């Protein structure tokens with residue numbers, strides 16, 4: 252028993268450090284359903300019971316709650332190995348008994364059995380729909396295909412969709428859930444780091460149009476997000492780095508303490524040390540969650556999440572989505588944004604050098620490939636977030652803070668593009 256308590260306390264410390272809210276419970280009568288109180292060290296809102304006791308023995312269920320103050324509130328459960336508890340968790344969050352599992356063949360081969368087995372053991376039926384991999388799958392045609400199979404299987408409004416995959420599956424399956432019979436419940440099981448820290452948080456779902464990325468979509472908050480950091484072990488190093496860029500972004504724009512933690516532990520995180528990776532995922536989700544709670548529909552504050560993205564999107568489009576991963580392009584975009592803030596006198600040199608150094612240590616690009624600057628500049632003007640051809644820039648006066656700046660001369664933008672990207 253003593254050993255168990257010691258081990259739980261070590262986990263508690265880890266989660267306290269992460270600022271994650273959670274409860275621990277076990278089948279032992281002495282401790283069943285116990286909630287560990289942080290003793291006032293953290294804001295009360297961060298400490299909430301999540302999932303009642305489950306399974307046998309100690310069942311740590313750390314979760315970050317996204318709270319809108321209504322029935323859309325949902326937990327993001329972050330725990331290595333949690334995939335095996337999918338059925339138990341899902342049962343607590345949805346009423347229906349039929350799950351439509353949307354995934355890619357490869358991800359299904361890796362993790363489908365464990366997820367489906369767990370759902371079945373919880374008494375659920377499964378309709379499995381596998382879609383091809385890659386960004387080209389994110390189309391209205393694929394959504395229609397998914398919906399067609401659901402109709403064919405006579406799934407009713409009590410059924411729900413479970414997305415098992417990266418951002419592509421999550422966005423596509425989420426849109427299907429948003430419009431199937433005017434909307435059914437949606438559960439995310441993100442399997443890339445980018446999906447775990449970014450696309451599964453915040454409720455944006457959607458697909459691409461021939462004229463641009465993510466132009467067709469909806470807001471649909473999931474009922475539950477099940478995040479298992481163990482699945483990252485089968486991800487390519489490049490995909491992993493792509494997610495690290497979004498984690499670093501979260502620290503830069505809103506949490507200097509997390510940024511410092513990333514500086515200290517970037518090697519542990521990148522090496523998939525489960526303790527540090529789980530902590531960093533949970534904290535990134537919490538940062539994004541707090542922003543989304545304040546501005547779900549991106550009327551203002553949520554735009555700071557686009558730090559580095561105006562430049563990043565243009566770089567992705569310039570290379571026709573083949574030159575850089577999304578995270579690599581965002582990393583380069585953040586390097587450009589950091590230099591822009593310095594040029595405008597908005598930050599100190601140290602603010603820039605810390606960002607560049609952390610991005611470099613994470614193996615992300617901070618120098619371009621001598622892109623054609625005029626092409627990049629015109630691509631920036633057609634960015635979805637540009638208004639009347641004018642870009643808004645998210646800039647960082649110091650680590651942990653971001654602000655939106657509208658009036659920046661094209662001369663200044665050109666200068667930093669040239670400095671960071673070089674010119675063809």
Ligand SMILES: NC(=O)c1ccc[n+]([C@@H]2O[C@H](COP(=O)([O-])OP(=O)(O)OC[C@H]3O[C@@H](n4cnc5c(N)ncnc54)[C@H](O)[C@@H]3O)[C@@H](O)[C@H]2O)c1
Pocket residue numbers: 355357358361384385386389416417418419420422442443444445446449450451452453454455456457464465482483484485486487490493577
């Ligand atoms: N909705 C949002 O708020 C939001 C935010 C950011 C990005 N996105 C979207 O996310 C998408 C990118 O997501 P992504 O980077 O996760 O790419 P992805 O979904 O295409 O996944 C990348 C590749 O990794 C494979 N994969 C996934 N998990 C794996 C695992 N555990 N082991 C081995 N291979 C695995 C996939 O099969 C795929 O080939 C883009 O379409 C982007 O627009 C959405």
